Structures are given as structure tokens and as C-alpha cells.
Amino acid sequence: MGLTARPSDNLARTDTASGSGESWVATRLDLLVNWGRAGSLWPMPFGTACCAIEFMATAASRFDLARFGMERMSFSPRQADVLICAGRVPFKLAPVLRRIWQQMPQPKWCISMGACASSGGMFDNYAVVQGIDTIIPVDVYVPGCPPRPEGLLYGILMLQEKVKRERMSDASLRNEMDPDPESGLYIPPQAIDELSEPFGNSVHQTRSGL
Amino acid sequence: MSASFSVVIPGSAAPDAPAPATPRHLPNRGGAVNPSADALRARFQGGILRVEVIWGETSVYVERLRLGEIVQWLHDDPSERYDYLSDVTAVEYRDPEQPIEVVWHLRSLPYRRFLRLKVELARDGKTPLEVPTVWSIYKGADWLERECYDMFGIRFVGHPDLRRILMWEQYREGFPLRKDFPLRGRFSRAEQLRQALAANPEARYSMEELTVAQAFEDLPEAMRKRLKGGERTGE
Amino acid sequence: MSTKRTVDVAIGTSGLDEQGRPRRAPLTVNEGGTVTTLEPPPALEDALELEGEHMLINLGPQHPATHGVLRLVLELDGETVVRCIPHIGYLHCGFEKIGEYRQYNQVIPWTDREDYLNSIGNNVAFALGAERLFGIEITPRCTVLRLIAMELSRIISHLVWLGTTCIDIGAFTPFLWAFEQRERVYELLERWVGARLTTSATRVGGMAADIPAGWMDQLQHFIKTFPKTVDEIDRVLTTNGIWVGRTVGLGVMSADEAVNYGLSGPMLRASGVAFDVRRDFPYLDYETYDFEVPVGTHGDVYDRYLVRMEELRQSTRILAQAAARLPDGPVDSDDHRVVLPPKSKAMSDMESMIHHFKQVMEGPRPPLGESYVAVESPKGEKGYYMVSDGTAKPVRWRIRPPSFVNLSAIGKMVEGHLLSDVIAINASIDIVMGEIDR
Ligand code: SF4
Numbered sequence: 049m050g051l052t053a054r055p056s057d058n059l060a061r062t063d064t065a066s067g068s069g070e071s072w073v074a075t076r077l078d079l080l081v082n083w084g085r086a087g088s089l090w091p092m093p094f095g096t097a098c099c100a101i102e103f104m105a106t107a108a109s110r111f112d113l114a115r116f117g118m119e120r121m122s123f124s125p126r127q128a129d130v131l132i133c134a135g136r137v138p139f140k141l142a143p144v145l146r147r148i149w150q151q152m153p154q155p156k157w158c159i160s161m162g163a164c165a166s167s168g169g170m171f172d173n174y175a176v177v178q179g180i181d182t183i184i185p186v187d188v189y190v191p192g193c194p195p196r197p198e199g200l201l202y203g204i205l206m207l208q209e210k211v212k213r214e215r216m217s218d219a220s221l222r223n224e225m226d227p228d229p230e231s232g233l234y235i236p237p238q239a240i241d242e243l244s245e246p247f248g249n250s251v252h253q254t255r256s257g258l
Numbered sequence: 259m260s261a262s263f264s265v266v267i268p269g270s271a272a273p274d275a276p277a278p279a280t281p282r283h284l285p286n287r288g289g290a291v292n293p294s295a296d297a298l299r300a301r302f303q304g305g306i307l308r309v310e311v312i313w314g315e316t317s318v319y320v321e322r323l324r325l326g327e328i329v330q331w332l333h334d335d336p337s338e339r340y341d342y343l344s345d346v347t348a349v350e351y352r353d354p355e356q357p358i359e360v361v362w363h364l365r366s367l368p369y370r371r372f373l374r375l376k377v378e379l380a381r382d383g384k385t386p387l388e389v390p391t392v393w394s395i396y397k398g399a400d401w402l403e404r405e406c407y408d409m410f411g412i413r414f415v416g417h418p419d420l421r422r423i424l425m426w427e428q429y430r431e432g433f434p435l436r437k438d439f440p441l442r443g444r445f446s447r448a449e450q451l452r453q454a455l456a457a458n459p460e461a462r463y464s465m466e467e468l469t470v471a472q473a474f475e476d477l478p479e480a481m482r483k484r485l486k487g488g489e490r491t492g493e
Numbered sequence: 494m495s496t497k498r499t500v501d502v503a504i505g506t507s508g509l510d511e512q513g514r515p516r517r518a519p520l521t522v523n524e525g526g527t528v529t530t531l532e533p534p535p536a537l538e539d540a541l542e543l544e545g546e547h548m549l550i551n552l553g554p555q556h557p558a559t560h561g562v563l564r565l566v567l568e569l570d571g572e573t574v575v576r577c578i579p580h581i582g583y584l585h586c587g588f589e590k591i592g593e594y595r596q597y598n599q600v601i602p603w604t605d606r607e608d609y610l611n612s613i614g615n616n617v618a619f620a621l622g623a624e625r626l627f628g629i630e631i632t633p634r635c636t637v638l639r640l641i642a643m644e645l646s647r648i649i650s651h652l653v654w655l656g657t658t659c660i661d662i663g664a665f666t667p668f669l670w671a672f673e674q675r676e677r678v679y680e681l682l683e684r685w686v687g688a689r690l691t692t693s694a695t696r697v698g699g700m701a702a703d704i705p706a707g708w709m710d711q712l713q714h715f716i717k718t719f720p721k722t723v724d725e726i727d728r729v730l731t732t733n734g735i736w737v738g739r740t741v742g743l744g745v746m747s748a749d750e751a752v753n754y755g756l757s758g759p760m761l762r763a764s765g766v767a768f769d770v771r772r773d774f775p776y777l778d779y780e781t782y783d784f785e786v787p788v789g790t791h792g793d794v795y796d797r798y799l800v801r802m803e804e805l806r807q808s809t810r811i812l813a814q815a816a817a818r819l820p821d822g823p824v825d826s827d828d829h830r831v832v833l834p835p836k837s838k839a840m841s842d843m844e845s846m847i848h849h850f851k852q853v854m855e856g857p858r859p860p861l862g863e864s865y866v867a868v869e870s871p872k873g874e875k876g877y878y879m880v881s882d883g884t885a886k887p888v889r890w891r892i893r894p895p896s897f898v899n900l901s902a903i904g905k906m907v908e909g910h911l912l913s914d915v916i917a918i919n920a921s922i923d924i925v926m927g928e929i930d931r
Contacts, residue, residue, distance in 0.1 A: 094555060095561070096561060096562050096583075096584055096926070097561075097584060097586075097606065097609060097926070097927050098605075098606050098609035098612075098690055098691065098927065100561070101609055101610065101653065101690060102689070102690055104653075104656075104657075104672070105672060105675070105676070105679075105689075108656075108668065108669055108672035108673070108676075109669040109670075109672055109673045109676075110672070110673060110676045121557075123555075123556070123557040125555075135584075136584065136586050138583065138584060138585050138586055138930075139450055139451065139453075139454035140425070140426050140454065140457075140582055140583050140585060141554065141562060141583045141584070142451065142454045142455055143454060143455050143456075143457045144554055144555060144562075144583070146455060148555055170602065170603070170606075171586045171587065171591070172441075172442065173441050173442060173443075173586070173587040173590055173591055174431065174434055174439070174440070174441065174442055174443030174450075174587055174590065175434070175443075175585050175586050175587040175590075176586050176587070177451065177454075178447060182451055183451070183455070193691060194689075194690055194691065196689065227455075231448070231452060232452050232455055232456055233448060233451060233452055233455070237446075237448030237449075237452070238448075240447050240448040240451060241446050241447050241448050243447075244447035246442075266748050266752070266765060266766040266767065266768070267767050268766075268767060268768045268772075268773045269773065277780060278772075278773055278774060278775055278780060279775060279780050280775045280776055280777065280778050280779070280780065281776075282630065283630065284625065284628070286628055286860055286862060312862045312863055312864070313625050313626070313628070313862055313863075313864050315863075315864065315865060317863075341752050341753070342752055342755065342768075343755050344755070344867070344874060344876060344893060345865075345876060345878065345891070345893040347878065347889075347891045347893075349863075349880050349888065349889045350888075350889070351882055351888055352882060352884075352888060353882070361878070363865055363876070363878070363893070367752065367766070367768055367773075370773055370774070372774065372865075374865065396753060396754075396755060397750075397753050397754045397755075397902075397905075398753065398754045398755025398756075398898050398901065398902075399755075400901055401897060401898065401900075401901040402755075402897075402898065405897075409589070422582075423581060423582060424581065424582035424585040424930055424931075425582060425585065426582070434587060434590055435589060435590055439590075441590060441591070441594055
């Protein structure tokens with residue numbers, strides 16, 4: 049994108065000072081479009097495990113996701129704007145998640161909710177994908193196991209912020225991520241292996257015996 | 259109210275038995291033996307290898323090939339009536355010399371009894387990892403046995419549909435709960451992900467499972483192709 | 494134990510038939526506003542000719558009504574299910590494998606996440622199993638606290654079931670009511686252990702924490718006010734024509750079948766089998782509490798709903814009794830092979846220091862042996878089977894998953910029903926994929 053000026057946060061300017069008695073509005077088109085998009089995101093809840101329960105709690109009475117223009121859950125990926133991946137994604141589910149992402153029309157965003165979706169979390173074993181960012185691009189990571197509803201709401205607000213800052217002129221934004229024909233993967237295999245390396249305490253807890 | 263809905267009350271076959279209570283101060287070994295163990299011994303003599311009582315739970319080690327017969331008797335005999343299968347699983351010890359154990363947890367609702375049956379599969383290279391199925395006695399064994407096969411590679415002879423259940427059918431890394439299977443799997447993460455993504459998410463039912471299989475030849479060309487494709491493009 | 498079921502017939506339904514089930518034939522409204530039933534349309538003579546090709550429909554793994562990532566491949570004849578092939582394993586996360594690489598206390602966080610609707614109940618179940626393996630007894634206060642935890646978790650689990658089932662069948666409001674009550678239980682749990690969902694509340698030999706001051710009052714308040722919501726939901730659903738029409742007579746399992754398929758929990762009881770682990774193989778002194786085991790008479794979806802509603806009330810009853818008898822005293826067992834000695838003593842007393850050192854450096858080691866402890870989870874008989882070879886980590890940690898076994902009967906239950914009824918039947922099983930796939 050280079051050094052384009054940061055879009056002003058003001059959506060529009062009105063000017064009634066010219067004395068003509070007419071009021072008028074001037075704005076940039078992408079500001080207007082983004083404002084509309086950010087305020088009416090349709091989430092596609094891809095809830096698999098415990099985080100999905102907290103997602104439901106967020107959508108229910110006390111936390112009320114509807115306040116952010118998101119009450120319209122879209123269980124069909126074809127009418128959705130933002131994929132909320134809540135929960136663990138085992139390898140068996142990986143092609144399903146990938147297919148759902150491909151079925152979503154542009155523009156689309158993705159929130160990875162919880163430690164498992166973001167990094168594999170406490171499931172550093174043979175069955176679980178170590179972070180969905182090895183399969184699909186992720187815009188916002190919400191940490192926590194599970195994140196509290198407030199945390200998810202904060203993540204959603206951050207995503208709205210991000211949506212508002214997008215420029216239509218930025219061609220790189222709406223690119224579909226295609227798999228590498230040779231490996232069939234979306235990011236280089238070395239990167240995947242490196243991202244999935246056990247770290248910290250987890251290294252020492254893999255020995256059987258003791 | 260139809261006849262099959264007569265209310266079944268557990269314990270009804272042993273009305274004078276004391277009311278069940280929370281077990282306390284159980285000894286590590288020994289203690290009250292489940293009466294079924296003695297009945298089994300009397301009836302099957304050589305088929306019963308040994309009986310252990312650990313923390314108040316009776317385990318009966320039985321001979322591999324006579325298991326079906328023994329379970330059938332436990333299920334049918336009016337003085338036992340083990341009509342409820344809780345669980346089927348297996349245990350592999352860390353010591354590679356020790357046999358793999360297949361474990362059945364049975365309950366007799368009418369008598370309020372709990373019994374553990376075990377079959378030891380020696381790792382001498384001669385004993386096959388095979389036990390008889392109990393599917394024909396308990397329908398609930400279907401998935402439990404499939405899971406045990408999926409995780410340990412133990413074959414249940416006579417099971418009508420012994421396929422992987424939790425891992426996908428073309429999973430190539432082996433049987434995850436075996437002790438020689440590393441916690442993180444055998445392949446690198448990138449390879450695991452590659453294999454998983456190469457799977458066709460629509461391909462996980464086989465024609466054999468479906469009753470349309472007979473009508474396959476009559477299906478329109480396009481549909482046949484799709485079904486075939488779905489069958490072959492394995493993971 | 495009550496086996497009687499009364500259905501007050503509301504305006505929407507058209508009376509009871511000879512078997513005492515609400516009718517679900519089409520209705521007409523007469524001029525005076527009374528409702529009569531049309532005879533169901535006679536079966537078509539040439540129905541055979543209409544028999545067409547079978548069709549395959551794939552439901553899931555991403556579908557709002559499959560409660561997670563269950564996948565059902567349905568073979569349909571028209572709209573009738575001829576065959577249903579469930580596919581599971583989309584959430585297989587290797588719990589049992591991981592359990593072999595962790596010490597007993599370290600496994601407890603995993604029990605939260607396996608049946609995540611019943612986290613704190615699983616914590617208790619695991620601790621009970623491990624304690625049998627270690628051969629230690631827990632204190633009276635701990636027993637009662639754990640029982641309170643289990644019943645609270647039964648309530649929140651049934652509430653999720655109620656909410657999601659309502660959504661599946663087409664009612665949205667009860668979902669909001671149920672989740673509001675859930676939030677109240679969450680508040681209780683959060684004050685107690687600091688987490689809403691993933692509680693990790695127990696330790697082998699005790700609890701992570703004693704309840705804070707004033708907690709009991711909050712619980713009492715909850716016990717007093719919660720039944721009101723149950724009654725409200727009851728009023729909205731139990732005699733509601735749509736609800737009755739969409740649940741009665743579906744997915745029937747007879748008592749013998751249910752036992753043979755290994756069903757447990759409300760599924761089994763709805764089929765008329767009064768088996769409840771709390772009653773028949775008691776733990777945590779359940780035999781000393783006064784509660785009823787509700788049983789159904791027809792074994793259909795509607796009965797499962799009634800049984801769960803009644804269990805909500807019974808749980809409240811048990812909670813009230815437990816709250817009344819909570820004794821004072823220590824929460825943790827004083828067996829310092831397993832429970833860390835108090836900090837003050839670990840610093841001054843030689844023996845305590847050794848216990849402390851050994852536990853922290855090596856972890857507590859149970860003697861050789863094995864234990865299978867089953868509890869009545871909201872879904873049914875949940876068992877933890879642990880085998881120890883004398884080291885600090887279990888050789889095998891097996892979860893006996895109730896909803897896995899319950900789900901395995903779905904093929905039998907949906908056969909011959911309409912596609913839309915599959916949703917209701919599936920919802921009635923109360924599946925949790927985390928537990929099914931583990
Ligand atoms: S991050 Fe934690 S709460 Fe969320 S799915 Fe993973 S284990 Fe469950």
C-alpha cells in the first residue's frame with residue numbers, strides 16, 4: 049500500500065456555511081462503504097468446541113452481540129462476511145474449514161477465537177492443527193481458553209476498526225489465498241513446522257514414563 | 259401403555275439386597291468379590307484364568323476365544339443378567355513385555371452388579387490382536403469396538419462393520435493410542451496438514467454402506483461419476 | 494418415583510388419542526372457535542408408484558442443528574429417512590493420549606474441555622476416580638461441595654440443551670431465558686474458582702479452593718429463584734401445540750432396546766428404565782439425599798424433554814439439601830502423599846518438606862492398580878477408567894463417553910422419520926461433540 053495517508057476518522061464533512069442554504073455531504077466512497085460494512089458484519093459461527101459455548105453466551109441475552117450489528121448469524125458461508133472459528137480444529141476438520149472459507153464471498157474476514165484455533169492451545173498432539181492460520185488467513189486472534197465474552201467483543205471491535213481502515217485501492221487485500229501446487233499447502237511447509245514446534249513447558253511434558 | 263414400556267427398576271431381581279451406598283475405605287487388593295466371578299469359575303473352569311479384586315472392583319481374566327460364550331452366558335443367565343455394556347476398551351502398558359489387555363465393563367441392572375472382564379493378548383508375536391465381538395449380544399458395542407480398533411488396532415472378529423471411526427479412513431500414521439505411537443504423530447506437521455487437506459471432505463462414505471448401492475447401475479451417468487469419484491478420491 | 498405423565502392439552506393440540514399421546518393430525522378451526530381434527534389423509538393407493546430414487550443428503554459437519562461437528566449422511570426416500578449413517582471424529586483431539594503424558598492433577602484441565610457443558614462435573618468425576626486409585630478419602634465438607642458442583646453443572650448443561658433444542662425446533666425465547674440463568678451459575682462458579690467455563694475446580698484429594706464468604710447466600714438465592722424460570726419454560730413449551738407436535742412419537746426407543754444399545758442418562762430413563770448412577774451405584778453420598786428419578790413412559794423426544802425438565806427441578810432440590818447440610822472443616826484431605834502440605838508447615842516441618850519436595854518434583858504416585866468410577870453426568874453414565882503402573886502418570890486414561898454411546902443409536906432412532914424430525918431427534922440425544930470424539 050505504501051505511504052498513503054491514513055484515512056481520517058471522520059466519516060463525512062458537512063458544510064452549511066456557504067450561505068446558499070443548502071446542506072451537503074462530502075465523503076470518500078470507501079469510507080462510506082467501510083462504515084456500512086463494519087456496522088453490519090454477518091458472522092458465520094464455525095463453532096466446534098468449548099469456545100463455541102462462550103460464543104453462544106456472547107450472542108445470548110447478557111452480552112448481546114446484536115449491539116454490534118452482528119445478530120444475524122449466517123450459518124451458510126455464502127451469505128457471511130466474517131468467519132468466527134471458535135474451538136479446536138483437528139486435522140480431520142481442516143479440509144472442511146478450508147472449504148467453508150472458500151465458499152465465503154469476498155470481502156471476508158476471519159476471527160480466530162481461543163487458544164486452540166489460534167495456536168493449537170493445550171492440544172499439542174497428533175490430532176490437532178496447530179493454529180488455523182496454517183489453513184486460512186486470520187485477521188483477529190482472540191486469546192483465552194475460552195475467551196470471555198468481553199474478550200470476543202473486543203476482538204470484534206478490533207475487526208470493525210480494521211474494516212474501517214481498508215482502502216479500495218489496495219489490491220492485495222482481496223486476494224484469495226491459493227494453495228501451492230507442489231505441496232498442496234497454503235504457507236511454506238517449513239513455516240508450518242516452525243510454527244508448530246513445541247515450546248515452553250510443553251517440551252518437557254511429552255516423555256512417557258516417570 | 260404398550261407392553262415394552264414396563265418400567266425397568268434396577269435392583270429388582272435382588273429385592274432384599276441392602277440399599278447401595280457410597281463405597282468407602284476400599285482395600286487395594288482383596289475385599290468382597292462379585293458373586294458372578296465364582297459362578298463363572300464354576301461354569302467355565304478353564305475359560306476363567308484368574309480373578310482379581312482391585313479397589314473393590316472385580317476383574318475376571320478370561321480366555322480369548324471363549325469370551326463370546328462367556329458374555330453370552332452372563333447376559334442370558336437368569337441369575338446374572340448382565341444386560342448393560344458400559345464400555346469396551348484396551349490397555350497397553352509401558353512395559354513392552356506386558357500383554358495388551360482388552361477390557362469390557364458390564365453392568366447387571368437387575369442385580370446392581372458391576373463386572374470387569376479382561377482378555378490378555380500376549381505380545382509374543384504369535385497371538386493375533388483379535389478378540390471375538392460382543393456386537394451380537396449388545397448393540398451398543400458397535401461403536402465402542404470400532405473405536406477400540408481405531409485407536410489400538412485390535413480386531414473384533416465378527417463385527418459387521420469394523421472401520422475407523424474417529425480418524426479418517428485413510429489415516430496412515432497408525433493406531434494413536436499404542437505406546438509406540440509418538441504423542442505428536444509420526445509425520446511432520448506440514449506433512450500431516452498436507453495429507454489432511456488432500457482429503458475430499460465429501461468422500462467419507464463408501465458405496466457399500468448405502469442401500470442405493472444395488473441401484474447404482476440405474477443411476478444417471480453424472481451421479482454415478484460423482485459417487486465413484488467420491489469413493490475413490492480418498493484422503 | 495413418578496411414572497405418571499399428564500399432558501394438559503392446549504388449544505394448539507387436538508386432544509389425546511387412545512394411547513394418551515397428543516394427536517398430531519391436521520387441525521381445522523370451526524366457526525365457534527373450537528378445534529377439530531381432520532382424519533389424517535388416507536394412504537395413497539398408488540404410493541408404490543410414487544416411490545422414486547433414493548437421495549443422499551449430507552447434514553453437517555457444519556450445520557447449526559448438529560450441535561458441533563457431527564455429520565449425518567441421510568438416505569432419503571422422498572422426505573423419509575431410509576438410512577442414516579453418522580460420521581464422527583471431526584473433533585478428535587487425542588485427550589486419552591495426552592492423559593498418558595500428564596500427572597494426575599495435570600489431567601484435570603483436560604477433563605474440563607472434553608464434555609465442556611459439564612466441566613465442573615467432569616472435574617469431580619476425575620478426582621473421584623483418581624482418589625480411588627490413590628486410595629484416599631475426602632473430607633465431609635469436600636464431599637458436599639463436590640455434590641453442589643455436580644448439580645450446578647447438571648443444571649447448566651440441561652439449560653444449554655434446552656436452549657439449543659428450542660432453537661432447533663423453532664422457539665427462540667426459551668434460549669434467552671436459559672442462557673440468562675446460565676450466566677447466574679457462571680457468576681457462582683466464577684466467584685468460586687475464577688473461571689466461567691473451564692473451571693478445573695478439583696484436585697486429587699480436595700478442591701482447588703474453598704467457597705468464598707457469602708457464596709452460600711448467593712447459591713440460596715439462586716435455588717430460590719431458579720425454579721421460576723423452569724416453570725416459565727414449562728408453561729411455554731410443555732403444552733405448546735407446536736412443541737408437542739414436533740416432539741411426540743419421534744425417535745422411540747423401547748426399554749429393552751435402550752438397555753441393549755447401552756443408552757444412559759435421560760435417554761435411558763425416558764424409555765422407562767429407572768437407572769441412575771446416583772441411585773444405583775452411588776458416590777458422594779447421593780444415597781442420603783432425597784430426590785426422585787424421573788422416568789418416561791413412551792421413550793420419545795417429548796419424554797426426554799419431560800425427564801430433563803424434571804431433573805432440573807430435582808437438582809434444585811438436591812442443591813437445597815446440600816446447602817443446608819454443608820459442614821465446616823477442612824476441604825483438602827490431610828494425606829500429604831497427594832495433597833500439598835500447608836505452606837507454613839512445608840517451611841518448618843521436615844516431613845512436610847519432604848512430601849512437598851516429592852510431590853512437586855515427581856508428582857504423586859498411586860500404587861499399581863486400576864479404577865473405574867462412573868458418575869451420572871447430565872448426558873448419562875460417564876466413567877473414568879484409569880490404570881496405574883506405579884508411576885506418576887496414568888498408563889491409560891479412558892473416558893467412557895455417554896453421548897458417544899447414545900449417539901450410536903441415532904441410526905435406529907431416525908429411521909422412517911421425516912428429515913425435519915431428524916433435527917429434533919438429534920437434539921434430544923443431547924450430544925456434545927467434544928465428548929463424543931475426545
Ligand atoms: S481454547 Fe480452550 S476453551 Fe477454546 S476450544 Fe480450545 S480448549 Fe476449548
